[in-house]
Amino acid sequence: MYVLVEQGGLTSVDVGSWDTSNVTTMSRMFSGASGLTSVDVRSWDTSKVTDMSWMFYGASGLTSVDVGSWDTSNVTTMSRMFSDARGLTSVDVGSWDISNVITMTSMFYGASGLTSVDVRSWDTSKVTSMTYMFVDATSLDSLKLGVKFRFKDSTGLMEKNxxxxxxxxxxxxxxxxxxxxxxxxxxxxxxxxxxxxxxxxxx
Structure with missing residues (x-):
């Protein structure tokens, strides 16, 4: 679904009632939509989605996005999902089932407004790449971690001395x-x- 990709002048869009029950990829859906300040996706059925890569990449006008109730149990890639979404101060992903995700490369890269990330329910046993996951997430000072979470390879989580x-x-x-x-x-x-x-x- 590349429906809204690179729509930089777009400030709002009514997608709340969309039937997404058969969608398998949401890759790049809001990529580059830098003017978007809000988007109602909380009721979307994402149970068949396998690819969420680059979904909110560069959507720098968003301060929050309600994705907490999404079914992510079939997703295998979340690469760059929130990359350069610089306006985000929080994102509710704490209850996501990511047990089938393989790559999270650059997932929060450049999300410089994020102060905390909750990943306490995440089972990262199948994840092979977290490369650059937190690079330039310069405000990130808090992480909620669970028993099945493990960091993988070079996450880019910055030192602050x-x-x-x-x-x-x-x-x-x-x-x-x-x-x-x-x-x-x-x-x-x-x-x-x-x-x-x-x-x-x-x-």
Whole structure:
């Protein structure tokens, strides 16, 4: 579905009542729709969709998108799904079933407005690539992680060592659990201490 690709002047679109029950690809659907400030997709049936790559790429006018109830159980690729969606401050993907996803390459690349991402229900056992997943997600200071989540390869999650940051990540529920650096966090998180991990700041 390349219906709205590169429609930079578009500010709104009525797609809430669309029947998407037989759609298998939503790749690039809102790609480049930089003027879009809202889109109602919360009731879409995505149960047959396998490809969500580049879906909101460059949709920099969106501050939020309600995709929390989507059925993603058949999706295999989410590459660049929210890449360069710089206006997004949050995205509700915490309850998604991503157990069949293989690639998440650059999924949040350049999503510089995101302050937190909830992936606590994610089972990443089939994921082979998270390359550049968080590159230039410069505001990302909080990650909610679950028991079946593992970082894969070079995610690009940035180090923050300058004041007010210490460079460490801490479990907000148990501050005895911490990692001395972002690299250590990405390498060391094994699912045994799930919870909300936040960047430590100088008190």
């Amino acid at each position: 300058a004041v007010p940051y210490t460079g460490k990540w801490k479990n907000a529920q148990d501050e005895t659990v911490s990692y001395g650096s972002t690299a250590g966090f990405v390498k060391g998180y094994d699912g045994s201490k799930p919870g909300t991990y936040v960047r430590e700041k100088i008190k």
